[in-house]
Every structure is written in C-alpha cells, then in structure tokens.
Amino acid sequence: MIHNKKMFDQLTLTNKPSTLLSFLFTLENLAWCRQNVKSILKRKYERIHERITQTGPKTDFDKMYTTLWIISGEAGEVNTEHEVRQIETASRNTDRPEETISCNDIFKNSADGDEPTEVRTVLTKGVAGIGKTVLTQKFCLDWANDKANQNIHFTFPFTFKQLNVLKEKKFSLVELIHHFYKQTKEAVTSIFEDNENQVVLIFDGLDECRIPLDFHKTQILTDITESASVDVLLINLIRGGLLPSTHIWITTRPAAANQIPAECVDMVTEIKGFTDDQKEEYLRKRFSTEKEANSVISHIKTLRSLHIMCHIPVFCWITATVLKKVLETRNGRWDLPRTLTEMFIHFLVVQAKLKNVKYGGRSERDSAWNPDTMKMIESLGKLAFKQLQKGNLIFYESDLTECGIDIEAATCYSGVFTEIFKVESGLYEDTVFCFVHLTVQEFLAALHVYLTFINTGVNLLSEEQTTSQSSESAETTFYQTAVDKALQSPNGHLDLFLRFLLGLSLQTNQSLLRGLLKRTGSSTKTNWETAEHIKKKISENLSAERSINLFHCLNELNDHSLVDQIQHYLSSGHIDTKTLSPAQWSALVFILLSSEKDLDVFDLRKYSASKEALIRMLPVVKASKKALGCNLSETSCEALSSVLSSESSNIRQLDLSNNELPDSGVSFLCDGLKKTTCTLEELSLSGCYLTDSGCKSLASVISHKLSSLRVLDLSNNDLTDSGVRSLSDGMKSTNCTLETLRANTNFPCMITFNLKASVLECICFFRLTGCNLSQRSCEVLSSVLSSVSCTLRHLDLSNNDLKDSGVGILSDGLKSTHCGLETLRSSTILIFDFFFSHTDLKKIKYCI
Structure with missing residues (x-):
C-alpha cells in the first residue's frame, strides 16, 4: 500500500535507514489497520437481521438489498409536512426522467452532463424508513469487499445515536475514532497525517442528533489531536476546518436538513424509496x-393507501x-x-x-x-x-x-x-x-x-x-x-x-x-356521528392536505358516501361544479389524487374555467405533469406560482394559451419560475396579449441561473420593439437554457435587429410560422445554420412567402458542412425545388 511514491522516493534518496524503516513501519501499520477496518465492517454488515427483527437467523445483505431510487436534490426550504404526505407526493413522481445516483457514486457530482467531479460533503435526505441507513451500509460493505471505491483508503461510519451519549465528554478526533474503532490505535494519527490518504466519515441520522450544533458560535479547531466536545468536533469537520480533504456524508430526515448551513454542503441527494417496479422486486423476494x-x-x-406506503422499504x-x-x-x-x-x-x-x-x-x-x-x-x-x-x-x-x-x-x-x-x-x-x-x-x-x-x-x-x-x-x-x-397541529404531525x-x-x-x-367500544351510531363530524370539518374550507387526510379517516371508518356521490357524477359524464359544496369539491380532489391512473394532463376546463375552481384544484394541478388553464386572474396566477415553486410539484408543462394575462399575473408566475424548487420545462403563452412589462418578467426567467425552462411558446403575441428587446437580452445570457422557441407575427423581424446569431445557436427547435420573414431574417438564419457551434435541429418556416433572394441566402446555410439540421418544414415551393435538386441534402427531412 505504498500510495505516496513521491515521499518514498525522497526518503530513499536521503540514505537514512532509520527514517526509511520508520516510514515502512508506518505503511505496514496503515495496511494492517485498513484490512482490520474492512474486516470489522464486513462482519457487521455482510449478514444482517432483515430490516427489523434483531433475533433469529441472519440474511445475506446482498440477497436482502433492493436498489433504492436516489436523485440529486436541493437544500431549499425545509418540508415540515407529515412524512406520509411527502411519501404520497413522491409516489406520483416515480416515472420522472430524473437521473438516479448510484450508492457508490455518492461523492461524484455529474451536474449538467459534465465529467463527474468529486465533492467533499454530501447531505442525503429521506423520510423515516426510506433506507438511509441501509444505503450507508451498502457503501461500506462494497468498499470493504473491494467492489467499489478502492481509491478510498479508510471508511468510518458513525451514527448520531452513538454520538448522543458522548455529548458531555471531550475527545480529540483521533480519540473519537479510536473510541469506536479500537484496532486503529497504532495508526489512526498516521491515517490523517498523509494528505494522500482518502478518508470517508459517515454520520447517519442527523434528525436523531441531541447534540446542539451551533455553526455560528463555536471554537475553531484544526488539530486532530486537540480535545474538544463532540459538537465542536462535528461542526469543524462539517465546515472543513478540520480535515478539509476528508469526505463527509451525512444522512437525515428532511425536517432536520436545515441544521447544516447550505454553504457547508457541496451536494444534496434525496432517497425517494422504492419505485413501483422496485416494490414488486422486493415483494417477489419475500414470497x-x-x-x-x-x-x-x-x-x-388495488388499495391506494397501502400501495403508496409500500414506497417505504420498512x-x-x-x-x-x-x-x-x-x-x-x-x-x-x-x-x-x-x-x-x-x-x-x-x-x-x-x-x-x-x-x-x-x-x-x-x-x-x-x-x-x-x-x-x-x-x-x-x-x-x-x-x-x-x-x-x-x-x-x-x-x-x-x-x-x-x-x-x-x-x-x-x-x-x-x-x-x-x-x-x-x-x-x-x-x-x-x-x-x-x-x-x-x-x-x-x-x-x-x-x-x-x-x-x-x-x-x-x-x-x-x-x-x-x-x-x-x-x-x-x-x-x-x-x-x-x-x-x-386539525390544530400546524404540520399535520x-x-x-x-x-x-x-x-x-x-x-x-x-x-x-x-x-x-x-369491553368492545363504538357502536354504529358513534361511528356515524364521528363520520358526520368529519364531513362537517371538510366543508369548512380546510387546506387541501387536511381535507385529504380526513377522507383517509372516513375510509378507515368505512364511510365512502361523499366519494361515492362524486364518483357517480363522474361516471355519468356530467359534473356541475357550479353547484358543488366545499365538501364535494374536496371529494373530487381526493378522487383525482387517489386514482391509480397517472395525472398526465390536468385540464381545468373539464371542470370549470373559473378562479374558484383553480384554487380548489391546486393539489391536482401540483400532481399533474401537464396543466392547461384559462380565464386566469391575478389571484389565479399567484396561486399557480406557489404550485410551480413547491418542492412537491410534479408539473413539467404548463399551457396558459389564450389567457389575457395581466402584467401582475405574469410577474407572479415568473417569480415562481425563478425559485430553486421549480422544475417547469415547457411554458406556452400563446395568444396571451403579452405586454412590454410581461416580456421583461419573462426575460428575467430566461436569464436566471436556476431556470429549467427548455421550451417557450410566444406565438400569437403582438410583441413591440421594447418587448422583443427585453427577450433578446434574456436570451443573450449565458444562463439561458432554452432549446425550443416558438414565435410568429413580427417577432423574428424584430429579433434580427436585437439578437446576435450566436444566441440562436443554442436553440434546438425554432418555429417561425407565418412570420413574413425578411431578407435580413434569412441572413441571420443562414449564418446560424452554417455555424460550427449551431445546435439547431428542427426549423419550421411554414406560411412564409420566401422570395428567391431569401431561399438563396438560406440555401448557403443549408449546404454548409456544419449544418446539423434534421427537419425543415416549409410551404414554399422554391425550397422544395431546391431540396429536389440537391441530393447531398437527403440527410434533412423536408416536410410541407
């Protein structure tokens, strides 16, 4: 295990046998110590009592282990909802195209598709029983069995349960590790003296920590041999003042995640539990x-509440x-x-x-x-x-x-x-x-x-x-x-x-x-009176979350009358939402959220295109992947904004076409789009009468570093020079992530005077239907098509009366070896003739 060849070479050149022998002795100790730690972890985790039972025969870890769904997360605001609510939200998102993270790649950050880079401090969130502890055990066991992460020389897992009982005592970091890992006594100091030794310290269960962690008022510690209280050791380790090159991995339930300041964490991950397929895989192992x-x-x-709860491995x-x-x-x-x-x-x-x-x-x-x-x-x-x-x-x-x-x-x-x-x-x-x-x-x-x-x-x-x-x-x-x-509990605990x-x-x-x-209790009359009391509470305009839980309570009481009533309306194909009581509205929301079918598209117009309907149906909007709405007011936009910025929102597409959106409404929407928790990718504002102020708000989203917007539809908006200029400025930003831009009317004619061709190079799909393209517009498009860095793959020029000069200019770009266009749509016969006479352009799909 001579991993520091440079030091070894230098010691060899000194010709001092005693120094060289000392170095070799240290290396031997480190190698022995490493194998001992691996043996300890193997004995501890290789065969374990399955999940709960701590007695009886043990099971091989690998036979019991089912891969967990882990994604990259955000620090964001703390979610104080009851964890069952968080599980219900997660269960609707199991088919999201989010990149999953392997347990053994927990210290690798591959954001934005770049080459993975190693990070120092990782915080992993997950509700109780979701598999955080098992995940850390899997990491340790794979390392101990030489299956993964062999660039890491030592891995030391701790639990906050263990550390809690030591909060009144003082240790140096060396003493703390030796306290839990007796076999490291001879080598523990040497482990950290050599900066080339990669070490992982795992701290499992921050939510169980009873040690006060005050990151604002604590002594600074840099010496691993200096004694201090456990809280001081932990804070300095997490901050990076103590052992800055050591990897730190902390696991916690979501409610406790904010105990660690965001600036001390390099990457946040989240365990979502089992996907539907993983639930089946696990259950098949058990029968x-x-x-x-x-x-x-x-x-x-067939039982939605049980199926949702099975999202949790426990x-x-x-x-x-x-x-x-x-x-x-x-x-x-x-x-x-x-x-x-x-x-x-x-x-x-x-x-x-x-x-x-x-x-x-x-x-x-x-x-x-x-x-x-x-x-x-x-x-x-x-x-x-x-x-x-x-x-x-x-x-x-x-x-x-x-x-x-x-x-x-x-x-x-x-x-x-x-x-x-x-x-x-x-x-x-x-x-x-x-x-x-x-x-x-x-x-x-x-x-x-x-x-x-x-x-x-x-x-x-x-x-x-x-x-x-x-x-x-x-x-x-x-x-x-x-x-x-x-109902009085603020977070539904x-x-x-x-x-x-x-x-x-x-x-x-x-x-x-x-x-x-x-004695047995509760007569039929008592149960009926309790159910009626619950229905009365549901009718009092409670929050959607509280109403949904009360419907679960009615289910436990075997009272399905409210739900059956709305189910009857739905099955008849006619539901008059104008006459629905608050309790019936809540029942409708509960039914839609409890449906086994995924809420792919929620169309408000099916129920009622009113402000009241939107407000009442917000939980359904949040759970849908695509939402359609109309007749939106300022209040409606504010409510939609809160949904878009919610951590539990599932919306990826939002179609607000043909709404005369007020400036204040657009501003509210854009505020939501700029939040770290917003994951909206497609926004359609076709025919929304956008004003200069609205364009300015949209530009602030396009240029925002946290924006996830990929597709923007601004067709059928009569934009002014000022509005186009604002949008152009937003698109020039290096933060702009737009891939598809849909526009018509005078948009491209104006944008060519405000927007450099280099900005359009980042767009993958550009729709310019019915735009009366000028010669200047064709020049910009041609220069984009022939650019080395152009990513434009689909171009729609339908309903544009392109003249000879325009077609000639475009043809230069299309013939360029750098042109990566895959689809060109046009109704101009001149372009059709041009394609027919150039066999070298067969790679481009031409559509009329």
Missing part, C-alpha cells in the same frame, strides 16, 4: 411461490410480513387487510405471538394476549404517545424507566422495538432505543390512547383528563376531540395517529384485540 407473490402484489395495487417489510403470516394461518382464504389500521393490528399480533413463542414457551396457536404481552403493549404505547407529543423518535434509558419499561425486558421486544445495545465486532455502541418506524410509533400511540379510554374512561387528548362513564355520547366526544386536536385511532373504533378491527380490551 416463495409466484402465485402468492402475484396475488399479494395485485391486492396491494413498510414494504411490514406488509410482506403480515400478508405472509395471514396467508399461512388462513389456509388460502384471501380476506387480507385492506386499511392501514388493519395492517398494523395484524403486525402487532404477529410480533406479540413471536415474543410468546421465543420467550414464553407458548405455541403460535395460543392467544397473542397474556399478562406479559399486555404489559408490553401498555408500556410501549405509553412511551410512543409521550414521545410523539414531544416529537422524539429516539429514546434513552430514562425515557423507558419513566414509562415503566424494564431495560432488560426491552431486549425481548425486538420485533416491535429495536434495541441498539450491542458490542459487535469491535464497534462500540451505547444503549439507544427507537421504534422501527414512525408509523409504528403513531399506531402504538393511538392504541394507547384508545385502550386508556375504553378500559378506564380517561381521555388523554382532553386538557382535563377526568374519568367519564361509558356512554355513546362520551365516545362520540372522545373521537370528535381527536379530530379537532389533529397527528394525521396518521388520527387515522389509526378512528380505525380502532370499528368493531371488526377490535376482534383481534379482545384480550387487550375490557
């Missing part, structure tokens, strides 16, 4: 027969575990779980029985509920609810003790509860606890609140937690309080909790929980 796999996949596809695991067990115990009867609540009740029963068999000596046929499992559920539910209220996902011994959980007993809960207290292959870990996924914590929290009310009469959601007598009115109040409390709580109220779901319940 032994093709018939079972096909039936399970078909079942999940939920895919839960679903496969439950359905496999249900099929085994029901002897082929296919009454499989259909709602999230049903799925999680079954999951809880499976895990409780697993505990009984492993630790209680019972049979799988015995009831899941006995004093031990009942105590476990009571304790874990209390912990889940308390920590959910605080927003905590990880807990320590003190949190468990407070909820009456015995630390020793907690190690038995590995199916439901992940315990990280292990000393494995030389890697040091302290006791840290967490639920396997946020959804499991939310389900157990809802179960705890439900059981407490049914068994004791205490409503934990009420400010005054008094014991009430069992009655229908008390139960109705209990559920209505839950609905109101969830109780949305899924509410769905679970209402799902538990159904007697069909209570049958599997009989051992936990002192």
